[in-house]
Amino acid sequence: MASKLEALERWVDEVAKLTRPSHIHWCDGSDDEYQALVQQMLQTGDLIELNQQTHPGCYLHRSNHADVARVEHLTFVCTQTEEDAGPNNHWMAPNEAHGKIDALFDGCMQGRTMYVIPYCMGPIDSPLARCGVEITDSPYVVANMRTMTRMGAAAQTRIEREGGFVKGLHSTGELDPERRFIMHFPEELSIKSYGSGYGGNALLGKKCHALRIASWQARSEGWLAEHMLIVGIENPQGETHYVAAAFPSACGKTNLAMLIPPEGYRQDGWKVWTIGDDICWMRPGSDGRLYAINPEAGFFGVAPGTSAATNANALASVSRDTIFTNVAVTADNQPWWEGLPGTPVTDWRGRPYDPANGPAAHPNSRFTVSAKQCPTWSPKAEDAQGVPISAIVFGGRRPSLVPLVLEARDWTHGVLLGAAMGSETTAAATGEVGVLRRDSMAMKPFCGYHYGDYFAHWQSFDQAGAHLPKIFHVNWFRKGRDGKFLWPGFGDNLRVLEWMIARIKGDAAGMETPIGIVPAPNELRTTGLNLDAATLGELLDVDHAGWQTELAAIGDYLHSFGKRLPKSLHVEQQRVASALAQAATASRQVAATS
Ligand SMILES: Nc1nc2c(ncn2[C@@H]2O[C@H](COP(=O)(O)OP(=O)(O)OP(=O)(O)O)[C@@H](O)[C@H]2O)c(=O)[nH]1
Ligand SMILES: O=C([O-])CC(=O)C(=O)O
Numbered sequence: 050m051a052s053k054l055e056a057l058e059r060w061v062d063e064v065a066k067l068t069r070p071s072h073i074h075w076c077d078g079s080d081d082e083y084q085a086l087v088q089q090m091l092q093t094g095d096l097i098e099l100n101q102q103t104h105p106g107c108y109l110h111r112s113n114h115a116d117v118a119r120v121e122h123l124t125f126v127c128t129q130t131e132e133d134a135g136p137n138n139h140w141m142a143p144n145e146a147h148g149k150i151d152a153l154f155d156g157c158m159q160g161r162t163m164y165v166i167p168y169c170m171g172p173i174d175s176p177l178a179r180c181g182v183e184i185t186d187s188p189y190v191v192a193n194m195r196t197m198t199r200m201g202a203a204a205q206t207r208i209e210r211e212g213g214f215v216k217g218l219h220s221t222g223e224l225d226p227e228r229r230f231i232m233h234f235p236e237e238l239s240i241k242s243y244g245s246g247y248g249g250n251a252l253l254g255k256k257c258h259a260l261r262i263a264s265w266q267a268r269s270e271g272w273l274a275e276h277m278l279i280v281g282i283e284n285p286q287g288e289t290h291y292v293a294a295a296f297p298s299a300c301g302k303t304n305l306a307m308l309i310p311p312e313g314y315r316q317d318g319w320k321v322w323t324i325g326d327d328i329c330w331m332r333p334g335s336d337g338r339l340y341a342i343n344p345e346a347g348f349f350g351v352a353p354g355t356s357a358a359t360n361a362n363a364l365a366s367v368s369r370d371t372i373f374t375n376v377a378v379t380a381d382n383q384p385w386w387e388g389l390p391g392t393p394v395t396d397w398r399g400r401p402y403d404p405a406n407g408p409a410a411h412p413n414s415r416f417t418v419s420a421k422q423c424p425t426w427s428p429k430a431e432d433a434q435g436v437p438i439s440a441i442v443f444g445g446r447r448p449s450l451v452p453l454v455l456e457a458r459d460w461t462h463g464v465l466l467g468a469a470m471g472s473e474t475t476a477a478a479t480g481e482v483g484v485l486r487r488d489s490m491a492m493k494p495f496c497g498y499h500y501g502d503y504f505a506h507w508q509s510f511d512q513a514g515a516h517l518p519k520i521f522h523v524n525w526f527r528k529g530r531d532g533k534f535l536w537p538g539f540g541d542n543l544r545v546l547e548w549m550i551a552r553i554k555g556d557a558a559g560m561e562t563p564i565g566i567v568p569a570p571n572e573l574r575t576t577g578l579n580l581d582a583a584t585l586g587e588l589l590d591v592d593h594a595g596w597q598t599e600l601a602a603i604g605d606y607l608h609s610f611g612k613r614l615p616k617s618l619h620v621e622q623q624r625v626a627s628a629l630a631q632a633a634t635a636s637r638q639v640a641a642t643s
């Protein structure tokens with residue numbers, strides 16, 4: 050059997066020689082294996098049993114308190130040339146990177162078990178799916194990878210058939226915040242991560258493979274790997290439109306993916322189908338439309354703020370068989386976070402809860418749960434061909450200026466809206482929270498190559514014969530003078546999606562503005578909402594002077610990508626800037642003559 054597994058076996062041998070584990074365990078993905086891992090982690094304290102009456106199969110993991118989010122300043126893209134990684138990434142030369150990180154891996158698994166995790170990102174029989182193997186010394190990572198990917202024997206069979214796979218090597222290491230690296234070698238299709246046991250740093254199938262490495266592969270193979278949720282909106286006529294939406298981390302993807310229609314909509318027969326909440330792989334089908342799969346099999350969702358009022362589907366999903374990371378605990382040992390009823394007694398670090406120490410649950414505390422447990426999980430999520438996308442939506446946290454919804458006039462304008470995206474930073478990455486930063490297509494931390502090349506790749510889809518989705522931009526986070534959100538958000542976001550679908554079907558005229566098309570008055574259904582006309586006006590207002598400043602900032606930002614930025618985006622930025630200038634002149638003239 051000089052099988053294609055030989056490459057895998059050789060690599061596992063090499064890694065074992067370097068890391069020197071006392072055992073090697075090949076994961077088969079079975080229930081028995083999962084249960085055995087859980088038992089072992091309960092003994093070592095890696096997992097803590099939660100109330101099994103109220104939360105059967107649920108456990109709590111407390112990470113090291115200095116290891117609670119992605120660490121972007123220690124995340125590197127290691128291409129042969131620095132130029133290929135682009136100004137959007139931290140770069141290190143591959144030789145130097147291997148040398149640095151291999152020194153940390155040297156002997157790091159002594160006395161420990163090394164787990165070999167074959168996994169498939171996407172439905173196991175899908176031509177859009179891709180396989181990888183993660184080697185780790187963390188049983189917590191194995192348990193999470195089992196929920197988040199199609200892990201085990203079936204993936205190994207596919208690897209054996211195809212030969213190629215993405216190599217990921219991970220060790221939690223000593224958890225010294227200064228000796229921590231997450232390194233990507235897109236040209237070698239490999240990842241090395243040392244020193245963090247948390248989320249996107251450690252579950253290598255997720256951000257490292259399905260976004261950073263996959264975005265590189267997607268570019269050379271003609272598809273897109275994006276930080277997007279995928280949701281199906283079924284109208285009362287029974288038609289379903291699939292929407293893919295890119296919002297930065299902790300800006301509402303999981304919530305939109307599991308949206309519960311408001312009262313009146315439910316009665317009318319609107320339904321929402323969840324396909325994915327974080328990552329979307331899409332490529333053109335033979336009919337010219339973009340078809341999308343969710344490469345993941347579970348949700349690694351933000352816990353705080355998840356409640357019966359905001360996301361009842363997520364809450365229902367996590368009532369059993371869920372691993373919670375860094376949440377608080379109640380007196381009767383139930384998981385707790387800000388937004389839930391009840392009171393915490395123990396905080397995320399295991400200390401008696403004291404408000405003086407900050408929130409009880411860490412702001413980036415998470416749940417890991419199988420997507421199948423979501424009440425709105427779509428049967429189409431297992432479709433090997435994926436679902437056809439009708440709309441692409443970009444959005445972020447913008448307390449001012451950016452209207453509730455905007456439609457791009459065409460693909461190039463849509464790519465500009467995505468490239469120009471800005472958002473306030475959140476707790477999903479370490480660093481300051483609430484600072485506005487540009488986060489093109491919500492991919493700033495995840496694009497595995499030069500942003501200029503990435504925008505050009507987006508532009509390359511605009512070809513004869515393509516039937517591309519319409520592109521929109523939303524902002525659920527605009528605030529009024531009192532500092533409160535103007536838009537109710539959550540389930541009511543369906544009202545905005547309804548308008549998008551009406552635009553797609555040609556059922557709404559919309560209203561042209563220099564920065565895009567907004568809903569005409571009365572096109573946004575507000576019945577049952579406690580929203581006065583003035584607030585709606587504020588939500589849809591386009592402040593010409595403010596936007597002129599914004600367009601200038603966007604122009605500077607685009608210039609920072611140098612020669613690799615496609616000219617078409619410069620031209621588009623200038624088109625919008627001059628439309629704004631004209632509108633400003635026209636309104637000054639109107640003001641002068643009236
Ligand atoms: N005001 C407002 N807040 C929202 C809305 N949707 C989500 N949020 C809040 O935004 C935070 C993060 O939401 P998620 O849906 O978990 O974000 P995400 O984009 O899936 O995050 P990642 O998993 O980090 O990629 C939570 O605190 C939510 O309560 C909305 O429509 N309006
Ligand atoms: O990667 C993580 O740790 C969690 C996540 O989804 C994000 O930050 O966007």
Ligand SMILES: [Mn+2]
Pocket residue numbers: 276297298299327
């Ligand atoms: Mn995410």
